[in-house]
Every structure is written in C-alpha cells, then in structure tokens.
Amino acid sequence: MPQQPTNAPARAGGVAVPPSAGPVHLTINGQQHTLQLAPWTTLLDALREYLNLTGTKKGCDHGQCGACTVLIDGKRINSCLSLAVMHEGEEITTIEGLGTTESLHPLQQAFIDHDAFQCGYCTPGQICSAQGLINEGKARTEDEIRELMSGNLCRCGAYIGILNAVKEVVEKK
Amino acid sequence: MSTTNHIGKPTSRVDGPAKVTGAARYSAEYNVPGLTYGWVVSSPIAKGKITRVHADEVLALPGVLQVFSHENVPSLAWFDRSYKDDVAPGGSPFRPLHDNEVKFSQQPVALVVAESLEVARYAASLLRLEYEEDKHETDLETKRDEGFEPGRGKTGWMPPPPPRGNPDKAWEEAPHRMEAEYVHGAQHHNPMELFATTAEYHADGKITAYDKTQGVYNVQQYLTKIFGLKKDDCRVVNEYMGGGFGAGLRPQYQVFLAVLAALELKRSVRVTLTRQQMFSFGHRPHTLQYLKLGTNADGTLAALQHHALHETSQFEDYTENVVNWSGMLYQCDNVKLGYQLAKLDVYTPLDMRAPGAATGSIGLEIAMDEMAYAAGLDPLEFRLRNYAEQDQNLKKPFSSKKLRDCYHQGAARFGWEKRTQAPRSMRDDAGKLIGWGIGGGVWDATQQKSAAKASITADGHLTVSSAAGENGTGTYTIMTQIAAETLGLPIEAVTFKLGDTDLPEAPVQGGSWTAASVGTAVKNTCEALGEKLLKLAQKMEGSPLKGAKLEDVEFVNGQIRLRTDASQAVVLRDVLQASGETKVEADSSAMPDMLKQQPYSMHSHNVVFAEVKVDEELGTVHVTRVVNAVAAGHILNLKTARSQVLGSMVWGISAALMEETVMDHKFGRYMNHNYAEYHVPVNADIHDLDVLFVEEEDDIVNPLGVKGIGEVGLLGVAAAIANAVYHATGKRVRDLPIMIDKLL
Numbered sequence: 001m002p003q004q005p006t007n008a009p010a011r012a013g014g015v016a017v018p019p020s021a022g023p024v025h026l027t028i029n030g031q032q033h034t035l036q037l038a039p040w041t042t043l044l045d046a047l048r049e050y051l052n053l054t055g056t057k058k059g060c061d062h063g064q065c066g067a068c069t070v071l072i073d074g075k076r077i078n079s080c081l082s083l084a085v086m087h088e089g090e091e092i093t094t095i096e097g098l099g100t101t102e103s104l105h106p107l108q109q110a111f112i113d114h115d116a117f118q119c120g121y122c123t124p125g126q127i128c129s130a131q132g133l134i135n136e137g138k139a140r141t142e143d144e145i146r147e148l149m150s151g152n153l154c155r156c157g158a159y160i161g162i163l164n165a166v167k168e169v170v171e172k173k
Numbered sequence: 174m175s176t177t178n179h180i181g182k183p184t185s186r187v188d189g190p191a192k193v194t195g196a197a198r199y200s201a202e203y204n205v206p207g208l209t210y211g212w213v214v215s216s217p218i219a220k221g222k223i224t225r226v227h228a229d230e231v232l233a234l235p236g237v238l239q240v241f242s243h244e245n246v247p248s249l250a251w252f253d254r255s256y257k258d259d260v261a262p263g264g265s266p267f268r269p270l271h272d273n274e275v276k277f278s279q280q281p282v283a284l285v286v287a288e289s290l291e292v293a294r295y296a297a298s299l300l301r302l303e304y305e306e307d308k309h310e311t312d313l314e315t316k317r318d319e320g321f322e323p324g325r326g327k328t329g330w331m332p333p334p335p336p337r338g339n340p341d342k343a344w345e346e347a348p349h350r351m352e353a354e355y356v357h358g359a360q361h362h363n364p365m366e367l368f369a370t371t372a373e374y375h376a377d378g379k380i381t382a383y384d385k386t387q388g389v390y391n392v393q394q395y396l397t398k399i400f401g402l403k404k405d406d407c408r409v410v411n412e413y414m415g416g417g418f419g420a421g422l423r424p425q426y427q428v429f430l431a432v433l434a435a436l437e438l439k440r441s442v443r444v445t446l447t448r449q450q451m452f453s454f455g456h457r458p459h460t461l462q463y464l465k466l467g468t469n470a471d472g473t474l475a476a477l478q479h480h481a482l483h484e485t486s487q488f489e490d491y492t493e494n495v496v497n498w499s500g501m502l503y504q505c506d507n508v509k510l511g512y513q514l515a516k517l518d519v520y521t522p523l524d525m526r527a528p529g530a531a532t533g534s535i536g537l538e539i540a541m542d543e544m545a546y547a548a549g550l551d552p553l554e555f556r557l558r559n560y561a562e563q564d565q566n567l568k569k570p571f572s573s574k575k576l577r578d579c580y581h582q583g584a585a586r587f588g589w590e591k592r593t594q595a596p597r598s599m600r601d602d603a604g605k606l607i608g609w610g611i612g613g614g615v616w617d618a619t620q621q622k623s624a625a626k627a628s629i630t631a632d633g634h635l636t637v638s639s640a641a642g643e644n645g646t647g648t649y650t651i652m653t654q655i656a657a658e659t660l661g662l663p664i665e666a667v668t669f670k671l672g673d674t675d676l677p678e679a680p681v682q683g684g685s686w687t688a689a690s691v692g693t694a695v696k697n698t699c700e701a702l703g704e705k706l707l708k709l710a711q712k713m714e715g716s717p718l719k720g721a722k723l724e725d726v727e728f729v730n731g732q733i734r735l736r737t738d739a740s741q742a743v744v745l746r747d748v749l750q751a752s753g754e755t756k757v758e759a760d761s762s763a764m765p766d767m768l769k770q771q772p773y774s775m776h777s778h779n780v781v782f783a784e785v786k787v788d789e790e791l792g793t794v795h796v797t798r799v800v801n802a803v804a805a806g807h808i809l810n811l812k813t814a815r816s817q818v819l820g821s822m823v824w825g826i827s828a829a830l831m832e833e834t835v836m837d838h839k840f841g842r843y844m845n846h847n848y849a850e851y852h853v854p855v856n857a858d859i860h861d862l863d864v865l866f867v868e869e870e871d872d873i874v875n876p877l878g879v880k881g882i883g884e885v886g887l888l889g890v891a892a893a894i895a896n897a898v899y900h901a902t903g904k905r906v907r908d909l910p911i912m913i914d915k916l917l
Contacts, residue, residue, distance in 0.1 A: 015230060015231065015233075015234065015299050017234065018234065018295055040291055040295075041291055045290055045291070048201075049290050052204045053195075054195065054198065054201075054204075055194065055195015055196070056195070057199075057365070057366070057415070058201075058367060059367065059448070059848070060448040060847065060848045061447065061448065062448065062847060062848070062849070064448075064847060064848035064849040065448075065848045067365055095193075095194060095195040096194065096195050098194075099194060100194055100196075101190040101194050101196055104190065104193065104194070108193040108194060111189075112185050112186065112190065112193060115186065115812050115813065115815070117189075117192060117645070118416075118645030118646070118647070118813075118816055118820060119364065119365065119366070119413075119414060119415045119416040119417075119644055119645030120188070120191075120192030120193070120197055120413065120415070120645065121199065121364070121365040121366040121415025121416060122365045122415075123192050124193075124195045146856045146857040146859070147856075147857050149856045150855035150856045150857040151855075152855075152856070153365065153848060153855060154365070155364055155365050155416050155418075155853060156365075156416060156645050156816075156820045157819060157820035157821070157822070157824060157859070158819070158820065159823065159854070159855075159856045159858075159859040160819055160859060160862055161816065161819075162856060163856065163859075
C-alpha cells in the first residue's frame with residue numbers, strides 16, 4: 001500500500017500556483033526598504049534572504065528557540081512567526097541596528113565582557129530580547145531576568161554569562 | 174615586565190564583536206549571486222522502498238528548477254571507500270539519493286530546488302512519493318540478546334581491555350556488593366544553528382562550499398572523492414559554526430545535496446535543514462549498562478564489572494569508549510569490561526560531546542554511589558580510598574593527575590563536610606528536601622597532526638592561519654593568544670584565520686584536541702617565523718643581537734631582546750622596515766612526540782559536587798548549586814575555558830533531568846523532534862555553577878601542557894545530580910532523565 005508522506009499530498013487535478021510577489025515597504029534600523037515579496041514570506045526570511053541582514057538567526061522556524069528575536073516598535077517578537085507584510089509602517093530593529101563592531105551597544109559590550117556566548121548563534125536574539133526586556137521595565141531581579149530571558153535557548157549553556165551581562169546593563173540604567 | 178604574556182589570561186573573545194553585532198557569517202549566510210534554494214524531503218517510513226516519485230507535479234510549478242531523487246541522480250563514485258570520511262565508523266556509509274531503499278525514518282529521499290526559499294519549501298511539501306513499507310525494528314530492548322562485539326571501530330575507538338584478576342569470584346566473595354542496570358535514551362546534539370550549506374558555483378565549474386562542519390578538510394576529501402572533483406576545484410569554508418558538539422564531525426547530507434544540485438544545475442544552491450531534520454543524522458545512542466561492584470571490609474574495591482550495549486544502524490558499526498574508563502578511574506585488581514552493539518533500523522549514531530565517557534560515567538558514578546552506601550561509606554571518602562595511582566588498563570603511570578586535588582579543593586569549595594550521609598536527612602527552610610551528590614570522570618588528552626602558517630607585514634601585523642574550527646570553543650581567541658605571546662605582540666596586532674581548505678590542514682574539531690594540536694602548530698610556526706626575524710635583525714647595522722642564537726633571545730613587548738640583558742633589544746617593526754621585505758612568512762606543523770609520550774597514560778580528570786532541592790509534593794527537582802573541579806593541564810584562557818565547563822554543566826543538568834529523544838516504535842520515528850518537545854535547559858533552570866581549575870603541570874602531553882577542556886567538564890555531572898536526588902529523596906533512579914513521574 002502506498003504510504004502517505006507526512007507533508008501534505010497534492011490534490012488530484014494539480015497543485016495551487018505559488019502566490020505572486022508585490023511591493024512591501026519596511027523600515028528597518030531607520031532605513032526604508034521596498035521589497036518584492038509574496039505574502040507568505042516571514043519577516044525572518046525577508047531579513048535574511050532578501051536583505052542580507054543575517055544577524056537575525058534561524059534556529060527552529062517555529063517560535064521555539066528565540067534566535068530570530070527582533071524588536072518591533074521596541075517590543076520583542078519572534079520574527080519567524082510573523083509575516084513581513086504585517087510590518088509596514090512599523091519600526092523594525094535588528095541586531096545590526098543596535099550597534100556595530102566599531103560602536104558597540106552597552107548590551108553587546110556586556111555580552112563580550114561576561115563571555116555570555118560561545119558559538120554566538122543565539123546571541124543576536126538574546127541581545128534583542130534583553131533590550132526588549134529592558135524596554136518592558138520588568139527585569140528588576142535576577143530571577144526576573146532568568147525567567148524573562150527563558151524564551152531564548154542557548155545550547156552552549158552560557159546562561160550565567162547572559163544573566164550577568166543583562167544584570168549589569170539593567171543596573172546601570 | 175612583559176605586556177605580551179597572554180597565555181592563561183582571561184582574554185575576551187577576539188571574535189566577540191563579530192558575534193554580538195551579527196557580523197559573523199555562518200554557513201547559510203553567504204550572499205552569493207544567483208542563489209537558488211534546495212529543500213529536503215524526508216522519508217516518513219523507517220524501512221522499505223520508494224516505488225514512485227511524482228516529480229512532474231511539482232516541476233510544473235513556476236520557479237521550481239529540479240527535483241533530485243534516486244531516479245535522476247547521475248552516476249557517482251561506486252565504492253564505499255569514496256563515501257568514508259575521516260571519522261566514519263566501520264561499515265558501509267549511507268549514500269543520499271543512491272537507490273530506492275529506505276533505511277531509517279527521516280532519510281532524505283528527494284531535494285527540491287527552486288528560485289526562492291518559499292517556492293522550494295512549498296514544492297517539497299507537495300511532492301508525492303509512494304513507498305512499499307517493510308517491517309522495521311527500532312527498539313533496543315528487543316535486541317538485548319543480539320548484541321555483538323564490533324570488529325574495527327572508528328579512529329580513536331579501543332576495544333575494552335581483557336579482564337584482569339578474577340572478577341567473578343572476587344565479586345561473589347566481596348562483603349559488600351551491588352549490581353544494577355543504568356539506562357539513558359537517545360540524545361541529539363541540537364546545536365542552535367541549523368545545518369546548512371551554501372554551495373557557490375563558479376563560472377569555471379569550481380565549487381566553494383560554505384558548510385556547517387567541524388572539519389573542512391574532512392568535507393573536502395568526501396566531496397572530491399564522490400563527485401570526482403580536484404581539490405583545487407572544491408574549496409570548503411566554515412568561518413563560524415553555531416555549535417557542533419560532534420554533530421558536524423562527519424559530512425552531513427545537506428552538503429552532498431547542495432553540491433550535487435550546484436554541479437547538475439550549474440547554479441549556486443543553498444540547502445538548510447529544518448530543526449526536525451536535525452534529528453535525522455546521528456545521535457548519542459540509547460545505551461543499557463550493567464554494573465556489578467564489590468567492596469572489601471576496608472572500603473577498597475574488590476571487583477568491578479561494567480558491560481554496555483548500545484544501538485547502531487544496520488549499515489555501520491558506530492563505536493565509542495563507554496566502559497574502558499571504568500578500568501582506570503579507580504584502583505581495582507579484579508575487573509571485567511564488556512561492550513556490545515545491536516543493529517536497529519535507525520541512522521548511525523554519532524559522537525556527541527564526550528562520546529562514550531559521558532555515558533560510561535553515568536553508569537560507573539551512580540554505581541559507585543550505590544556501592545558507597547552499601548559499604549556504609551561517604552561517597553567522597555569511598556573514592557579517595559580507591560584512588561588510582563596508575564592506569565591499570567595500560568599499566569602505565571599518568572603523565573600528570575591532580576584528581577586528588579580536585580576532590581579536596583572541590584569538596585572545600587562546596588562545603589561537603591556539612592553533608593549528612595542518610596538519605597532524606599537534609600531540608601531547607603521551606604521544607605524542601607536537599608540532596609548532595611558527587612560524580613566525576615576521566616578523558617583522553619590527545620594531540621593530532623596539524624599545520625599552520627604565519628605572515629608578518631612591514632607594519633608589524635601578524636596573520637596566522639590553520640584550517641581549524643570555531644564552534645564556540647574559543648579557537649580564534651586562544652590561537653591569537655599563543656601567536657601573540659610567541660612573537661611578543663599585543664593581541665590587536667594578531668589576526669588568526671581558520672575554517673578554510675585554502676589554509677594549512679588541521680584535524681576535525683573534536684576529541685578536545687584542538688588546543689593541543691593546532692595550538693602547538695601555531696606555536697611552532699611562530700617560532701619558525703621568529704627565527705627568520707632574528708636573522709633579519711642580525712643583519713641590521715650595529716645590531717645588538719649579532720651572534721645570538723634563537724634560544725638566547727626572547728620576543729617581548731614588540732621587541733626581540735637578549736634574555737640575559739633586556740636592554741639589548743631591537744623593535745620588531747624596525748627589523749621589518751630595515752629588511753625591505755613587505756612581509757616575512759613561515760609555515761610549520763606539529764605532531765605528538767610519540768617517543769616521549771609512549772611510557773605514559775595521558776588524561777584529564779574532574780569531580781563534580783551537586784546540590785538539588787526536591788519538592789516532594791510536585792516531584793520537581795532544581796539543581797541549585799554545582800561545583801566542578803577540573804584538572805586538565807594548563808588553561809590557556811580562563812574566561813573561555815570556564816565557559817566551556819559551564820556549558821558542560823548545563824549539558825549535564827540537561828542529561829540528568831530533561832534531555833531524551835523519544836521514539837515511537839510503531840512508526841520507528843523520533844516523536845519529539847523539535848525544540849519545544851526536546852527539552853534542554855533554559856535560563857531559569859540554571860543557578861549557581863562554579864568552576865574550579867586545579868593547577869596541573871604536564872610537559873609530556875605537548876609543549877603547551879594543555880589537555881583540552883571541551884568534554885571533561887561534562888563527565889559525572891548527570892551522575893552527581895542523580896546521586897543528589899537519591900540523597901534528597903531515598904529514591905534511586907537508574908534511567909535518565911529523571912522526570913517527575915519517576916519521583917512520585
């Protein structure tokens with residue numbers, strides 16, 4: 001008996017044609033971009049594949065790991081769970097918009113000082129999440145930071161460094 | 174006074190700015206022109222045959238370029254040996270899209286290539302394949318009686334030594350005895366970065382593969398043999414790796430598929446696996462361990478028997494050293510070790526951080542705890558009474574071994590003397606049960622052949638390179654420190670390059686051997702460059718170094734100066750400018766000094782003290798405090814080394830309490846193959862972790878005296894936590910992870 005694959009089978013009579021692309025206007029790190037995107041393109045893929053803003057990472061594509069965290073009008077979201085077309089007229093901030101190697105953001109400097117990463121792949125998401133958390137004004141204790149940073153996985157296990165880096169920046173505020 | 178002594182300092186990562194700003198490029202992030210996208214289709218069945226591929230239906234979609242399957246893959250290399258990589262175990266390697274046979278669930282059965290990522294993904298979701306399913310067997314429990322002893326394993330695998338003494342009689346006659354079985358399920362590496370390859374197709378037909386791998390040379394030789402490419406036509410690059418943990422030791426199927434598609438379509442192709450597909454190419458094997466220990470009245474071990482059985486695939490015999498460590502960690506004259514594999518319809522297991530030892534230390538170290546209790550001894554005291562002064566497996570002394578200092582310093586840091594022995598005897602103010610447990614382990618200190626080159630320009634900037642890997646271990650940083658110190662330069666004056674087959678060859682990044690192997694090559698190469706610079710310095714008019722030999726001078730603070738008189742010095746930059754050369758280069762390599770090492774057994778050791786708090790009503794366990802005391806030779810960078818051990822402790826907590834890939838044997842498929850259901854610790858799970866490096870001098874292992882730090886820190890962590898749970902609750906859990914249901 002033929003076995004159905006786990007991915008959706010084609011219906012009889014052919015398959016639906018992919019949706020067509022159209023212009024999408026995005027404001028990213030203060031810059032205006034007009035992209036030709038189909039409505040099914042996620043914000044994450046728009047950043048990585050269409051704008052070469054690869055600082056935002058893809059770790060699961062399912063909103064489970066937090067590597068793709070960006071700030072939308074200052075609030076942190078998982079960009080893999082959001083479509084690019086939903087963000088016209090909003091301020092999108094990615095890791096590239098927080099600081100540069102020549103001019104590091106205080107969180108970026110604190111992450112280096114506390115060795116708050118190893119492989120670095122979850123790091124942009126951690127830093128965006130930390131900035132979002134600071135914007136939320138919630139990170140007042142160590143336990144709060146731990147809890148509110150728990151949407152961002154780090155397989156290298158740099159959690160103590162992350163805690164100390166975020167704490168240092170929060171306390172300087 | 175030297176400002177250029179860098180080795181041992183807690184230097185911040187030199188690749189830190191690139192990583193925190195998003196500037197670091199990982200394999201799926203190279204922006205090559207005319208890029209197309211491949212999406213892998215995975216088999217839903219565990220065993221059988223593909224009877225039909227309905228490629229025509231998706232080829233009709235606008236934007237779809239090709240569907241690759243066994244039906245249209247061109248003729249490639251024929252012999253198994255062409256598919257064998259440097260770390261392949263014995264057997265016949267899996268060949269993607271080779272024929273219509275399905276050997277494991279989630280086997281890649283097709284690659285859909287399209288002009289955009291979205292269309293490739295969509296088309297892959299629509300591709301219909303028909304299968305003829307065979308009966309599969311994926312449950313190790315059904316193979317208990319079908320274990321076999323592997324023949325030749327992969328590089329580095331040693332069959333257990335033959336029995337010594339009279340282990341059966343000694344166990345029968347011992348006044349105190351224990352025997353038990355210990356189990357853990359499959360685990361997957363799950364680095365944060367998805368496996369991906371960007372295969373750039375050049376107009377002249379050459380390929381550059383930006384590939385997530387722990388060994389660019391290993392991937393290059395794999396690709397050149399399979400696709401008949403010349404080495405010059407196949408460059409493999411990996412400058413940053415978003416975690417490996419062993420998952421990238423072997424070339425994975427995305428690199429095969431991306432290069433295949435690029436060569437066939439004459440286009441650049443990127444293939445990124447999904448998180449679900451990351452569970453399809455190797456794992457720490459499901460392992461059953463059986464231990465029998467006997468102890469004399471004086472608390473010394475009378476007998477030790479350790480047997481392990483773990484899964485492998487039908488096509489390869491994956492091996493790891495699970496039980497050998499038990500013959501050398503403690504002094505015991507009656508020892509029997511056994512090791513067997515059983516074949517299942519799964520993909521071949523794969524080295525995962527401290528392969529074998531992480532598993533073996535769970536069995537041995539929980540058994541030691543049980544034995545200590547049976548003999549009425551404190552678990553730390555029991556270990557001290559059975560301290561091994563030599564390696565009884567090899568009958569050789571250790572090149573260095575400061576494990577006793579680890580026990581004493583770790584215990585003092587943790588406050589072990591305040592422990593009361595009886596289970597359920599300690600509680601906190603809130604009434605939660607407190608448990609304190611101990612565990613530990615031993616790991617190999619090895620060195621592999623490595624090469625490097627160095628080049629210094631007229632402005633005094635030094636560039637050193639070797640095709641090593643950076644998967645978060647700190648390679649960029651420690652190599653920069655070694656190079657800078659050897660030539661007396663500030664950190665900022667040195668650039669280290671890695672992860673590129675255009676650079677001198679380095680071994681795969683594994684086995685905790687990169688610091689020893691590549692580090693020594695970097696040191697040798699910089700010394701060779703130093704010799705050239707000295708000669709140039711001696712040609713300078715009025716040079717104070719005339720007649721000096723290399724051993725008479727030192728490179729410090731940007732100068733070459735006489736060891737006996739620091740005022741007799743020349744500035745390195747002046748030497749370069751006076752020489753008229755635009756740059757001076759040297760290359761060299763390093764090999765282990767076999768003659769010097771042969772009489773010795775070379776290992777790193779650790780001991781772990783863990784505290785748990787258990788809420789009995791809820792069955793929840795929190796690891797509130799861990800001290801990990803490590804003796805691993807010289808520590809090159811206190812900051813990055815500490816992070817390695819902290820990460821290992823997080824892994825140990827994970828193995829003890831959370832991590833397991835669960836198979837539904839009806840389908841022969843891993844069911845929790847995503848980051849939501851494959852549980853690893855989050856920030857809120859991690860509390861007080863303390864790393865203690867015990868000083869250990871060792872001039873036998875290598876000229877740097879380093880033993881490697883990436884794996885040893887994991888050993889014994891899970892066992893220490895399981896032992897702490899017993900101490901807290903009186904419940905001995907022998908199958909990890911310890912989930913709530915096992916404590917209720």
